[in-house]
Amino acid sequence: MAVEPGMAGTSVVSALTLLVLLVLVLVLVSVLFLSALGYLACRHPRTVPAMGATLAGAALLVACIATITAR
Numbered sequence: 001m002a003v004e005p006g007m008a009g010t011s012v013v014s015a016l017t018l019l020v021l022l023v024l025v026l027v028l029v030s031v032l033f034l035s036a037l038g039y040l041a042c043r044h045p046r047t048v049p050a051m052g053a054t055l056a057g058a059a060l061l062v063a064c065i066a067t068i069t070a071r
Contacts, residue, residue: 026065030058030061033057033061034054034057034058034061037053037054037057038050038051038053038054040053041053041054
């Protein structure tokens with residue numbers, strides 16, 4: 001199958017663009033999740049310290065992402 005001269009690297013570029021967009025969305029969702037977790041813990045300080053809840057949520061999020069990425 002012949003490849004047109006201008007279309008040689010489009011699959012690589014589109015795969016790289018998709019990867020960058022996926023990482024960006026993952027970072028944005030992670031920041032929103034951790035911010036919401038910290039806010040909720042700060043609103044109810046008797047249940048758990050806010051920093052501890054946020055760090056525990058971050059550790060859980062990193063563990064889930066590492067498990068999915070390792071596949």
